[in-house]
Amino acid sequence: MAASAYQHTLQGPAIFAGVGVHTGAHTRVSVRPAPANTGVVFVRTDVTDRDNRVLATGEAVCKTQLGTVIGNAAGVTVATIEHLMAALVMSGIDNAVVELDGPEMPIMDGSSLPFIQVLDRAGRRRQDQPRRFIEILDKIEVVEGDKRATLTPASQFEVAFEISFASAAIGRQRVDLVMDDQAFRDELADCRTFGFLHEVEALRAMGLARGGSMDNAVVIEGDRILNPEGLRRPDEFVRHKALDAIGDLFVLGAPVLGRFEGVLAGHGINNALVRALLAAPHAWRYRAFVEELAEAV
Known part of the structure; x- marks a missing residue:
């Protein structure tokens, strides 16, 4: 358990792009390092007229038809987050800012493997706070x-x-x-x-x-x-x-x-x-x- 006793973030940005399975829209994504105790925060860079940050929490989940959708009080949503979330937690990444220029995460090949691969290329960095x-x-x-x-x-x-x-x-x-x-x-x-x-x-x-x-x-x-x-x-x-x-x-x-x-x-x-x-x-x-x-x- 010692190896995972501390929080981790990414060493550098993990950048990729693809289509959303439901919207069909092409989305570019950059998963960036974040300070300890940040958690996972999604930022809709295409939204500029209101709060575009959506924290991935249990309470933020607003829709679960065919995928997990999170939203904030300003009505900004991010869809189909579950495959990236699985890749993050199982790669030991606790803190990350996920910037995307559309309403839905790319589906990639339909699995978590492409996300694991881009996170591996970016690398992990240990932080000084204990992992909870x-x-x-x-x-x-x-x-x-x-x-x-x-x-x-x-x-x-x-x-x-x-x-x-x-x-x-x-x-x-x-x-x-x-x-x-x-x-x-x-x-x-x-x-x-x-x-x-x-x-x-x-x-x-x-x-x-x-x-x-x-x-x-x-x-x-x-x-x-x-x-x-x-x-x-x-x-x-x-x-x-x-x-x-x-x-x-x-x-x-x-x-x-x-x-x-x-x-x-x-x-x-x-x-x-x-x-x-x-x-x-x-x-x-x-x-x-x-x-x-x-x-x-």
Whole structure:
């Protein structure tokens, strides 16, 4: 735990660009170093007439249809933040300013891998403040029909997820992993978002999924996967849902020390779980390992 006992930011800016999966708009992004205790702040550089800073917090999440959207009191929003958020927390980046010139984060290839790669190129810098973890002390659970999301105490960060779809291309899948930086890279980072062709067509009629394609999503029609290259992993679908959950949890502002379990869950119930945890101060505490290391010396 010593390696991650202190906060980290980036060594220099991580710069990339791409299309938003829903807007179809081309967006340029620069993830920049930030002082200790900043957290992750998104800045809409295309907005100049009002407050353009949106802090990634549980309370800032304002929409969860097909992705996590955060907003501020001035009505400025940033959409589809979860894949970058997962890459940041699992790369050990606590503090960053994310400047973007549009309303939605680029979808890249539909996974967190491109974000991991640009963050790696930028490098990490240790800061002088202790890294705070959110230690789960008591079970918190949100149930919505057959969907469920739970946080329970554990000595490490664990992620379990289960999905079930009628399509034979997916079926029932489950993953249960102890999660750290290396495990995220090995097990989840390259797993892409997915959707059904008939849903994509309906979404486009609603003005969504304008940037969605087989370049950035696994597309299913009936029981068939349409992408010519096929899947990256046999259970890529459930692994992507676990990736999403990690990104959705990081709006708590600190990495979780505990076990997350999702059953048929999505962004909405993930955020409901975040809010339920924040509303139950008895169920968690901040824990820093710098003090414990000092006491042990």
